[in-house]
Amino acid sequence: MELLHTLCRIPAPSGHEAPLTEFVLRYVAEQAPSWRVQPTVLAGGEFQDCIILVFGKPRTAVFAHLDSIGFTVRYGKQLVRIGGPDVETGYRLVGRDEQGEIDCTLTVDEKTGALGYEFSREIERGTELTFRCDFRETDESVQSCYLDNRLGVWAALRLCETLEHGIVAFSCWEEHGGGSVAYLADYIYKKYGVRQALVCDITWVTEGVHAGQGCVISLRDSLIPRRSYVERIRQIARASGIPHQLEVEGSGGSDAKELQHGAQPWDWCFVGAPEDNVHTPDEIVHKADIDSMLRLYQVLMREL
Amino acid sequence: MELLHTLCRIPAPSGHEAPLTEFVLRYVAEQAPSWRVQPTVLAGGEFQDCIILVFGKPRTAVFAHLDSIGFTVRYGKQLVRIGGPDVETGYRLVGRDEQGEIDCTLTVDEKTGALGYEFSREIERGTELTFRCDFRETDESVQSCYLDNRLGVWAALRLCETLEHGIVAFSCWEEHGGGSVAYLADYIYKKYGVRQALVCDITWVTEGVHAGQGCVISLRDSLIPRRSYVERIRQIARASGIPHQLEVEGSGGSDAKELQHGAQPWDWCFVGAPEDNVHTPDEIVHKADIDSMLRLYQVLMREL
Amino acid sequence: MELLHTLCRIPAPSGHEAPLTEFVLRYVAEQAPSWRVQPTVLAGGEFQDCIILVFGKPRTAVFAHLDSIGFTVRYGKQLVRIGGPDVETGYRLVGRDEQGEIDCTLTVDEKTGALGYEFSREIERGTELTFRCDFRETDESVQSCYLDNRLGVWAALRLCETLEHGIVAFSCWEEHGGGSVAYLADYIYKKYGVRQALVCDITWVTEGVHAGQGCVISLRDSLIPRRSYVERIRQIARASGIPHQLEVEGSGGSDAKELQHGAQPWDWCFVGAPEDNVHTPDEIVHKADIDSMLRLYQVLMREL
Numbered sequence: 001m002e003l004l005h006t007l008c009r010i011p012a013p014s015g016h017e018a019p020l021t022e023f024v025l026r027y028v029a030e031q032a033p034s035w036r037v038q039p040t041v042l043a044g045g046e047f048q049d050c051i052i053l054v055f056g057k058p059r060t061a062v063f064a065h066l067d068s069i070g071f072t073v074r075y076g077k078q079l080v081r082i083g084g085p086d087v088e089t090g091y092r093l094v095g096r097d098e099q100g101e102i103d104c105t106l107t108v109d110e111k112t113g114a115l116g117y118e119f120s121r122e123i124e125r126g127t128e129l130t131f132r133c134d135f136r137e138t139d140e141s142v143q144s145c146y147l148d149n150r151l152g153v154w155a156a157l158r159l160c161e162t163l164e165h166g167i168v169a170f171s172c173w174e175e176h177g178g179g180s181v182a183y184l185a186d187y188i189y190k191k192y193g194v195r196q197a198l199v200c201d202i203t204w205v206t207e208g209v210h211a212g213q214g215c216v217i218s219l220r221d222s223l224i225p226r227r228s229y230v231e232r233i234r235q236i237a238r239a240s241g242i243p244h245q246l247e248v249e250g251s252g253g254s255d256a257k258e259l260q261h262g263a264q265p266w267d268w269c270f271v272g273a274p275e276d277n278v279h280t281p282d283e284i285v286h287k288a289d290i291d292s293m294l295r296l297y298q299v300l301m302r303e304l
Numbered sequence: 305m306e307l308l309h310t311l312c313r314i315p316a317p318s319g320h321e322a323p324l325t326e327f328v329l330r331y332v333a334e335q336a337p338s339w340r341v342q343p344t345v346l347a348g349g350e351f352q353d354c355i356i357l358v359f360g361k362p363r364t365a366v367f368a369h370l371d372s373i374g375f376t377v378r379y380g381k382q383l384v385r386i387g388g389p390d391v392e393t394g395y396r397l398v399g400r401d402e403q404g405e406i407d408c409t410l411t412v413d414e415k416t417g418a419l420g421y422e423f424s425r426e427i428e429r430g431t432e433l434t435f436r437c438d439f440r441e442t443d444e445s446v447q448s449c450y451l452d453n454r455l456g457v458w459a460a461l462r463l464c465e466t467l468e469h470g471i472v473a474f475s476c477w478e479e480h481g482g483g484s485v486a487y488l489a490d491y492i493y494k495k496y497g498v499r500q501a502l503v504c505d506i507t508w509v510t511e512g513v514h515a516g517q518g519c520v521i522s523l524r525d526s527l528i529p530r531r532s533y534v535e536r537i538r539q540i541a542r543a544s545g546i547p548h549q550l551e552v553e554g555s556g557g558s559d560a561k562e563l564q565h566g567a568q569p570w571d572w573c574f575v576g577a578p579e580d581n582v583h584t585p586d587e588i589v590h591k592a593d594i595d596s597m598l599r600l601y602q603v604l605m606r607e608l
Numbered sequence: 609m610e611l612l613h614t615l616c617r618i619p620a621p622s623g624h625e626a627p628l629t630e631f632v633l634r635y636v637a638e639q640a641p642s643w644r645v646q647p648t649v650l651a652g653g654e655f656q657d658c659i660i661l662v663f664g665k666p667r668t669a670v671f672a673h674l675d676s677i678g679f680t681v682r683y684g685k686q687l688v689r690i691g692g693p694d695v696e697t698g699y700r701l702v703g704r705d706e707q708g709e710i711d712c713t714l715t716v717d718e719k720t721g722a723l724g725y726e727f728s729r730e731i732e733r734g735t736e737l738t739f740r741c742d743f744r745e746t747d748e749s750v751q752s753c754y755l756d757n758r759l760g761v762w763a764a765l766r767l768c769e770t771l772e773h774g775i776v777a778f779s780c781w782e783e784h785g786g787g788s789v790a791y792l793a794d795y796i797y798k799k800y801g802v803r804q805a806l807v808c809d810i811t812w813v814t815e816g817v818h819a820g821q822g823c824v825i826s827l828r829d830s831l832i833p834r835r836s837y838v839e840r841i842r843q844i845a846r847a848s849g850i851p852h853q854l855e856v857e858g859s860g861g862s863d864a865k866e867l868q869h870g871a872q873p874w875d876w877c878f879v880g881a882p883e884d885n886v887h888t889p890d891e892i893v894h895k896a897d898i899d900s901m902l903r904l905y906q907v908l909m910r911e912l
Contacts, residue, residue, distance in 0.1 A: 015832035046803065048834060048873045072828055072856055075816030080858035082832065125816070125854050126827035128835075176832055179868040186871035195350065208379030208429070219430035220376055224319035224386065224480055226352060227432075246429050248376055250384035260483040262871060263490040263566060265352045499654065512683030512733070523734035524680055528623035528690065528784055530656060531736075550733050552680055554688035564787040567794035567870060569656045 001137055003027075003157070007150035011095070011130045013070030013082045014176035017049040020066045020153075024051055024170060027157065036162050049172050050180050056165035058192050060304045062297065063181060063255045064156040064200040065174030068146045069279055070130040071106075071115065073123045079106070079115040082128065083175030086280040087115060092132040097124040103132065131281040140212075140287055147275055147283040148202040149174070151290065155272075156200050159297045166301045167194060174201075174255050181258035189264040196229070196304055197268040199254045200297065202285065203247060205276040212286040214243030215293040218270035221252040223260050229267035233300060240299045243292045245274070271296060305441055307331075307461070311454035315399070315434045317374030317386045318480035321353040324370045324457075328355055328474060331461065340466050353476050354484050360469035362496050364608045366601065367485060367559045368460040368504040369478030372450045373583055374434040375410075375419065377401075377427045383410070383419040386432065387479030390584040391419060396436040401428040407436065435585040444516075444591055451579055451587040452506040453478070455594065459576075460504050463601045470605045471498060478505075478559050485562035493568040500533070500608055501572040503558045504601065506589065507551060509580040516590040518547030519597040522574035525556040527564050533571035537604060544603045547596045549578070575600060609745055611635075611765070615758035619703070619738045621678035621690045622784035625657040628674045628761075632659055632778060635765065644770050657780050658788050664773035666800050668912045670905065671789060671863045672764040672808040673782030676754045677887055678738040679714075679723065681705075681731045687714070687723040690736065691783030694888040695723060700740040705732040711740065739889040748895055749819075755883055755891040756810040757782070759898065763880075764808050767905045774909045775802060782809075782863050789866035797872040804837070804912055805876040807862045808905065810893065811855060813884040820894040822851030823901040826878035829860040831868050837875035841908060848907045851900045853882070879904060 012020035025043055028051075032038055039053040049066070069083035071093060081087075091106040104119035117123065131145035142151075156168050167188055173179035188194050203209070203216050217237060219230060237244050247270075259266040273289035316324035329347055332355075336342055343357040353370070373387035375397060385391075395410040408423035421427065435449035446455075460472050471492055477483035492498050507513070507520050521541060523534060541548050551574075563570040577593035620628035633651055636659075640646055647661040657674070677691035679701060689695075699714040712727035725731065739753035750759075764776050775796055781787035796802050811817070811824050825845060827838060845852050855878075867874040881897035 015828070016835040018836060046873050048875070049836075072832075072858075074856040074858075075814075080828070080856060126856050172834075173832070173868075177830075177868070179831075180873070182869060182871040183873050206379075220319070220384070222481075223483075224376075224477070227320040228322060228353075248378045248384060248430050250376075250378075258869075260477075260481070261486060261562075263486040265350045265484070265487050267352070510683075524623070524688070526785075527787075528680075528781070530780075531624040532626060532657075552682040552688060552734050554682075564781075564785070565790060565866075567790040569654050569788070569791050571656070 001142060004142065004150060004154045005135045007153055008135055008144045008146050009133045012067055013128045013130055014067040014173045016128055017066045017172045021049040021051060024153070028053065035160055037164050039160065048180060050184055051170040052184065052188065053160060053168040054192065055163045058165055058167045058194050060196040060198060060301055061167035061169055061188050061194050062156055062159065062198050062200045063169050063171055064152040065149045065171045065255055066153060067172050067175050068130060069175045070128055073125060073127040073129065075125065077116045077122065079117060079129070084279060091281055093117060093129040094132045095127050095129040097127040099124070102129065134281065141284050142287065143282055143284040145281040145283060147285050148278065151202055151285060152200040152272060155294050155297060158294050159301065162298060163301055167192065171255055178255070178258045181255045182262050185259055185262050185264055185266060195264060195266045197259050197266050198297065198300060199256045199268060199270040201254050201270065201272045202275050203270065203272050204278050205274045209245050209247050209274045211274060211276060212288045214245050215289055215296045216245050216247045216272060216274050218247040221249040221270065223253065223256060225256070225269050226267050230269050232304065233269050236300055236303045237296060240296070242295050242299065244296060271300065305446060308446065308454060308458045309439045311457055312439055312448045312450050313437045316371055317432045317434055318371040318477045320432055321370045321476045325353045325355060328457070332357065339464055341468050343464065352484060354488055355474040356488065356492065357464060357472040358496065359467045359471070362469055362471045362498050364500040364502060364605055365471035365473055365492050365498050366460055366463065366502050366504045367473050367475055368456040369453050369475045369559055370457060371476050371479050372434060373479045374432055377429060377431040377433065379429065381420045381426065383421060383433070388583060395585055397421060397433040398436045399431050399433040401431040403428070406433065438585065445588050446591065447586055447588040449585040449587060451589050452582065455506055455589060456504040456576060459598050459601060462598050463605065466602060467605055471496065475559055482559070482562045485559045486566050489563055489566050489568055489570060499568060499570050501563050501570050502601065502604060503560045503572060503574040505558050505574060505576045506579050507574065507576050508582050509578045513549050513551050513578045515578060515580060516592045518549050519593055519600045520549050520551045520576060520578050522551040525553045525558070525574065527557065527560060529560070529573050530571050534573050536608065537573050540604055540607045541600060544600070546599050546603065548600060575604065609750060612750065612758060612762045613743045615761055616743055616752045616754050617741045620675055621736045621738055622675040622781045624736055625674045625780045629657040629659060632761070636661065643768055645772050647768065656788060658792055659778040660792065660796065661768060661776040662800065663771045666773055666775045666802050668804040668806060668909055669775035669777055669796050669802050670764055670767065670806050670808045671777050671779055672760040673757045673779045673863055674761060675780050675783050676738060677783045678736055681733060681735040681737065683733065685724045685730065687725060687737070692887060699889055701725060701737040702740045703735050703737040705735040707732070710737065742889065749892050750895065751890055751892040753889040753891060755893050756886065759810055759893060760808040760880060763902050763905060766902050767909065770906060771909055775800065779863055786863070786866045789863045790870050793867055793870050793872055793874060803872060803874050805867050805874050806905065806908060807864045807876060807878040809862050809878060809880045810883050811878065811880055812886050813882045817853050817855050817882045819882060819884060820896050821853050823897055823904045824853050824855045824880060824882050826855040829857040829862070829878065831861065831864055833864070833877050834875050838877050840912065841877050844908055844911045845904060848904070850903050850907065852904060879908070
């Protein structure tokens with residue numbers, strides 16, 4: 001879990017993913033020699049802050065978003081949301097502007113809901129703030145801000161160790177309306193003919209999805225994937241014997257939005273561990289679900 | 305109207321259009337030999353559950369969506385909407401899960417609006433339910449669930465009988481945010497250079513649009529088509545002498561959303577009969593409007 | 609400011625930009641001989657009512673939208689919005705239908721908010737109405753309807769006079785959900801390899817953005833541009849010594865939405881003067897901000 005801890009600590013709010021991109025590129029350069037197959041690495045330039053890793057002859061692509069929720073400093077002591085963070089007076093926020101490091105606390109006006117910060121000085125306009133990382137690990141769980149989606153990134157990187165054929169794509173802006181999967185999906189489809197996707201992200205513990213009962217296969221959220229593709233995934237999962245749960249939601253979204261609405265005929269399915277305390281500094285995931293998530297990805301990438 | 309009745313009975317909620325796709329493909333295979341021109345049939349694989357029929361040298365494409373609204377079984381006895389169905393306690397819903405056929409009734413919690421079902425057993429998570437088809441025909445009207453858009457599919461198939469030049473495309477996911485017209489439009493534009501579209505779908509009876517007064521040409525809904533294209537269509541319609549009505553709305557959408565927002569310069573216009581009791585099991589359309597819809601499509605596809 | 613006055617007077621609500629397109633094409637044909645570089649002019653056919661001007665070897669594209677907000681006549685004396693115009697009983701609206709010129713007044717029902725008009729006769733269904741232009745100029749400011757975005761069009765046309773390398777694109781439908789930048793961006797990226805954009809549009813005077821303090825560089829609105837690109841723009845602006853202001857908003861959008869969500873890796877930034885009385889017949893902009901907007905565009909197009 002040391003890799004996960006490192007990933008959770010690197011700030012990468014939507015639009016400013018570059019520091020995490022650089023870390024992942026360094027990690028890949030260092031680790032790839034020990035992987036079963038050496039991937040082609042596509043990054044920089046026309047890929048902006050995204051990364052595509054291509055292994056063997058790919059049939060399926062995994063999408064894991066790098067970015068996180070956060071806040072932008074507006075005027076005076078006001079904050080504006082990046083994505084949909086949970087807000088509570090007292091949350092510790094960190095960042096950096098030209099005057100130096102920032103470690104401040106979030107304030108939420110009780111009447112208006114207006115967001116602000118308390119700090120010893122005024123922070124420069126446009127500065128991004130993210131939750132301060134307090135990483136906690138027990139025998140049973142990990143807890144931190146940004147498990148959504150550093151855990152998805154972690155699972156994707158661990159998947160790389162044994163992957164023979166497939167694509168692993170790291171995307172940007174997922175938490176704030178998207179903006180990179182459209183071109184990643186276009187590139188992958190046109191260059192490799194791949195149009196099967198797995199969305200490697202973290203979902204919610206709900207009345208129907210319980211911590212510790214396995215990785216979630218989502219039958220739908222605000223969008224509905226093509227039934228025939230989801231059925232194939234369910235069959236592979238059942239046959240594998242790996243613990244998993246089925247999710248049915250009417251709201252929520254993921255990188256799949258861009259796959260669904262793009263000009264290529266992607267089939268997609270969301271597969272990921274569930275977390276509690278969603279979009280707070282205290283996101284928590286059961287280790288059994290992390291384990292089944294990684295194993296499920298390994299099987300699916302072999303058999304799809 | 306036997307064909308229409310058959311189309312209305314086949315369940316095809318957004319994301320699970322395959323049964324209707326198969327029916328249409330069989331119908332085309334059987335009927336095409338008697339059509340004036342034999343179309344090229346594009347289906348399967350990269351077209352997912354969509355179908356494209358290409359006749360002669362096409363200048364204009366007709367888009368008719370296959371899918372319908374419905375419900376997905378969530379947890380316990382909860383339901384989640386597929387698209388925007390009208391809901392009323394007592395509506396009969398049908399479906400199928402691994403335990404067999406389902407014929408249940410919709411429940412709507414009076415206080416919370418929460419959706420559920422009453423049935424002799426629990427239905428499996430993720431099962432789709434659709435309105436039970438009660439098809440009613442008089443001298444003047446047809447009434448059934450899913451006239452939106454089985455009537456559009458019907459008109460498109462009848463149009464095929466005499467079509468010499470043009471494309472008829474059957475799309476998916478229209479009722480639930482779209483997801484196929486983006487790639488159909490891209491394929492058609494790049495392969496055939498076609499960028500004129502008619503959206504073959506059903507609209508609403510309102511204070512300005514009356515049952516029995518002819519097929520509707522929509523000047524706008526939530527989106528605004530290019531004025532010059534709509535004016536050409538109005539002129540052809542006027543010259544044809546076929547009864548028609550003009551619609552102006554501020555809300556509502558169709559497959560045109562994906563044409564408008566895609567990366568190709570499509571001109572589009574919604575042309576279709578109006579219905580009452582929209583998105584209920586009792587959608588009703590005047591036969592005179594069905595007649596003028598088909599005739600208008602025949603003229604427009606000749607003259608545009 | 610005579611050119612600006614002329615631009616403000618030509619009606620071009622979203623979907624019916626053609627009259628303004630024709631004016632701009634005539635203007636370009638007349639003026640281009642005196643420009644430093646002769647552009648390639650792309651218009652008509654597959655560009656619908658948009659225009660692309662290509663100068664030299666372009667690295668960056670400027671997007672300025674031609675269309676404005678307005679109203680469509682519905683049924684009876686009802687109106688439906690085009691985009692998001694401010695509404696107040698008494699605003700003068702102009703247009704034209706088959707019965708002739710229209711000069712009427714807007715009515716807003718106090719209880720329901722329903723929009724209508726008062727006029728000596730009924731106006732034909734589907735007719736577009738726009739604010740009547742009352743152009744006012746002082747030493748310090750210009751005031752008129754539709755400075756958003758005729759001032760952006762004006763700045764783009766003035767920029768053409770000295771532009772050596774770059775693309776100036778005039779887009780449609782911006783005020784009503786977009787629909788042209790998707791294909792313009794695709795064409796420009798594929799044909800010229802350009803993926804740096806400046807959105808040449810008008811923003812708002814707010815508590816953090818003041819009239820007369822210079823052109824605005826927007827760090828974000830409802831969308832968040834890539835940080836590294838915006839930082840480059842800020843550095844060029846700082847080095848230039850041209851007065852400018854930084855904006856941070858949580859809402860509002862522009863042609864950038866289509867750049868962000870398209871299937872090409874565009875970097876974009878909104879750069880434009882701020883106005884007060886947004887989307888009313890009385891939009892007002894400080895002349896110092898117009899001056900710094902044009903100068904900033906000249907520098908950015910040289911140095912980006």
